[in-house]
Amino acid sequence: xxxxxxxxxxxxxxxxxxxxxxxxxxxxxxxxxxxxxxxxxxxxxxxxxxxxxxxxxxxxxxxxxxxxxxxxxxxxxxxxxxxxxxxxxxxxxxxxxxxxxxxxxxxxxxxxxxxxxxxxxxxxxxxxxxxxxxxxxxxxxxxxxxxxxxxxxxxxxxxxxxxxxxxxxxxxxxxxxxxxxxxxxxxxxxxxxxxxxxxxxxxxxxxxxxxxxxxxxxxxxxxxxxxxxxxxxxxxxxxxxxxxxxxxxxxxxxxxxxxxxxxxxxxx
Amino acid sequence: xxxxxxxxxxxxxxxxxxxxxxxxxxxxxxxxxxxxxxxxxxxxxxxxxxxxxxxxxxxxxxxxxxxxxxxxxxxxxxxxxxxxxxxxxxxxxxxxxxxxxxxxxxxxxxxxxxxxxxxxxxxxxxxxxxxxxxxxxxxxxxxxxxxxxxxxxxxxxxxxxxxxxxxxxxxxxxxxxxxxxxxxxxxxxxxxxxxxxxxxxxxxxxxxxxxxxxxxxxxxxxxxxxxxxxxxxxxxxxxxxxxxxxxxxxxxxxxxxxxxxxxxxxxxxxxxxxxxxxxxxxxxxxxxxxxxxxxxxxxxxxxxxxxxxxxxxxxxxxxxxxxxxxxxxxxxxxxxxxxxxxxxxxxxxxxxxxxxxxxxxxxxxxxxxx
Numbered sequence: 001x002x003x004x005x006x007x008x009x010x011x012x013x014x015x016x017x018x019x020x021x022x023x024x025x026x027x028x029x030x031x032x033x034x035x036x037x038x039x040x041x042x043x044x045x046x047x048x049x050x051x052x053x054x055x056x057x058x059x060x061x062x063x064x065x066x067x068x069x070x071x072x073x074x075x076x077x078x079x080x081x082x083x084x085x086x087x088x089x090x091x092x093x094x095x096x097x098x099x100x101x102x103x104x105x106x107x108x109x110x111x112x113x114x115x116x117x118x119x120x121x122x123x124x125x126x127x128x129x130x131x132x133x134x135x136x137x138x139x140x141x142x143x144x145x146x147x148x149x150x151x152x153x154x155x156x157x158x159x160x161x162x163x164x165x166x167x168x169x170x171x172x173x174x175x176x177x178x179x180x181x182x183x184x185x186x187x188x189x190x191x192x193x194x195x196x197x198x199x200x201x202x203x204x205x206x207x208x209x210x211x212x213x214x215x216x217x218x219x220x221x222x223x224x225x226x227x228x229x230x231x232x233x234x235x236x237x238x239x240x241x242x243x244x245x246x247x248x249x250x251x252x253x254x255x256x257x258x259x260x261x262x263x264x265x266x267x268x
Numbered sequence: 269x270x271x272x273x274x275x276x277x278x279x280x281x282x283x284x285x286x287x288x289x290x291x292x293x294x295x296x297x298x299x300x301x302x303x304x305x306x307x308x309x310x311x312x313x314x315x316x317x318x319x320x321x322x323x324x325x326x327x328x329x330x331x332x333x334x335x336x337x338x339x340x341x342x343x344x345x346x347x348x349x350x351x352x353x354x355x356x357x358x359x360x361x362x363x364x365x366x367x368x369x370x371x372x373x374x375x376x377x378x379x380x381x382x383x384x385x386x387x388x389x390x391x392x393x394x395x396x397x398x399x400x401x402x403x404x405x406x407x408x409x410x411x412x413x414x415x416x417x418x419x420x421x422x423x424x425x426x427x428x429x430x431x432x433x434x435x436x437x438x439x440x441x442x443x444x445x446x447x448x449x450x451x452x453x454x455x456x457x458x459x460x461x462x463x464x465x466x467x468x469x470x471x472x473x474x475x476x477x478x479x480x481x482x483x484x485x486x487x488x489x490x491x492x493x494x495x496x497x498x499x500x501x502x503x504x505x506x507x508x509x510x511x512x513x514x515x516x517x518x519x520x521x522x523x524x525x526x527x528x529x530x531x532x533x534x535x536x537x538x539x540x541x542x543x544x545x546x547x548x549x550x551x552x553x554x555x556x557x558x559x560x561x562x563x564x565x566x567x568x569x570x571x572x573x574x575x576x577x578x579x580x581x582x583x584x585x586x587x588x589x590x591x592x593x594x595x596x597x598x599x600x601x602x603x604x605x606x607x608x609x610x611x612x613x614x615x616x617x618x619x620x621x622x623x624x625x626x627x628x629x630x631x632x633x634x635x636x637x638x
Contacts, residue, residue, distance in 0.1 A: 174494050236419050251622045262630070
């Protein structure tokens with residue numbers, strides 16, 4: 001058995017590296033590295049594990065973004081992905097999650113038209129820059145396949161998939177069949193590193209770059225002007241008032257002075 | 269098909285999420301928020317609770333929704349809906365929206381709400397905004413919020429703005445360092461998921477009563493492509509960080525897993541629950557279910573004690589909106605002190621036992637302090 005796997009990934013700014021200017025409260029974005037989104041690395045890893053177990057399995061990574069997102073695709077290839085596609089076009093810019101899912105679904109349909117049906121789409125649960133968790137389920141809806149989100153364990157036997165879907169206080173054990181879309185959380189696995197041969201391959205691999213016309217997407221369903229949500233205002237929260245340093249000569253004084261302060265402000 | 273006629277829609281729907289016949293707290297919070305918003309909309313706008321599940325599970329819940337402020341309760345009942353499935357819930361909810369035409373539909377941003385809402389929005393080809401922490405209709409309230417709590421330049425924004433009647437959905441992005449308000453200019457219904465623990469429930473009033481309306485559902489086994497074999501509650505210690513009033517969190521500064529014994533003792537004393545930073549989870553000192561932060565749980569307790577936590581951005585993103593933050597750390601330059609309301613520079617192994625010892629004396633101490 002060999003599978004056809006599609007992995008949806010996104011290049012994101014590393015939000016751990018973002019700092020704010022304490023004077024103005026604005027984001028300092030300069031020098032912030034772009035990375036493969038964390039949950040998407042888990043999605044790719046699960047696909048790679050499947051390929052390890054079933055040689056002949058083909059993994060195609062698809063993303064939408066500006067031209068420099070090819071860097072992230074090179075990283076995916078260097079980890080072991082077989083093929084990589086970038087959807088890039090000004091007409092796709094400013095897409096919200098609905099419009100993004102229309103574009104990515106159209107890209108996946110083109111992959112299917114050229115190479116046949118997929119078995120599984122793995123996506124990350126959410127991207128760290130937007131945290132919406134919407135694009136995966138919306139791609140599943142546009143392609144008419146079932147989804148399971150928050151997947152923390154995965155196994156497959158032929159066409160039968162068994163997954164654990166994380167809940168806040170436990171999990172659901174779910175069975176379903178291919179084709180389907182699964183969104184990964186970090187409990188699913190530990191992503192591997194790039195390896196030397198993979199890096200060589202990535203360096204010379206012709207990453208496919210498709211525009212809106214290539215994927216035949218209806219221009220009334222993508223981009224800023226078609227998106228059903230628009231950003232009205234964006235801003236930063238006001239910087240917090242400086243806090244109070246609790247003073248005291250002994251540890252007991254520190255504890256007492258803290259409790260007095262909390263009590264006087266009616267916090268306890 | 270997307271609904272583009274804004275005059276065709278009316279009312280606010282709240283997905284009243286229940287699990288095994290018990291309402292999620294966020295459902296009642298959203299009834300409260302929906303009630304507040306509906307009174308800022310044209311007269312006669314109602315807030316409606318939408319129950320989905322088996323008749324046995326959902327029938328007893330209608331009274332509770334009315335008592336917390338729902339003007340109407342819709343019941344979408346079918347034996348096939350006893351377990352949550354994306355397929356089953358999406359079909360009946362999307363069908364009901366197309367039949368009854370609500371203007372706004374809001375969901376709790378739970379693992380189920382965040383699975384269901386995007387699928388429903390995609391089926392209806394309408395907009396969805398994730399994880400909102402604030403909703404506004406009234407333009408004056410919205411402008412007041414921008415001026416009071418944000419660095420937004422409100423020049424040119426007036427109560428007569430052409431977009432004034434649209435639902436303004438405000439959410440954090442970039443781990444909370446940026447916020448954005450989105451609006452739905454083109455399609456209806458407007459859909460949002462809302463973070464649990466942010467909106468306020470109304471006081472329960474059992475004199476508020478009503479009769480739920482049964483909505484006919486059209487569902488067959490073939491509509492549901494997945495099979496839920498079982499739902500397992502975690503056997504591990506239940507951590508309800510989102511509901512906690514007090515959280516005592518430990519980080520790398522504990523130095524080892526045994527440090528959480530002191531944090532547990534502290535939490536027991538103050539009636540709190542134990543949280544942790546990612547560093548402590550990654551080190552294997554405590555289970556991931558305790559983790560607060562961007563990749564863990566987002567919390568907003570009345571008091572957050574950060575003990576030996578340096579304050580990495582991804583941690584701050586999950587706790588910085590706590591009502592009161594107390595930081596205890598040896599390093600006076602730790603970033604956690606920048607967001608703390610009260611900071612103690614000291615050895616947590618010495619200071620925390622003193623706080624535990626003096627906790628019950630707080631009232632006396634305050635009375636005798638000048």
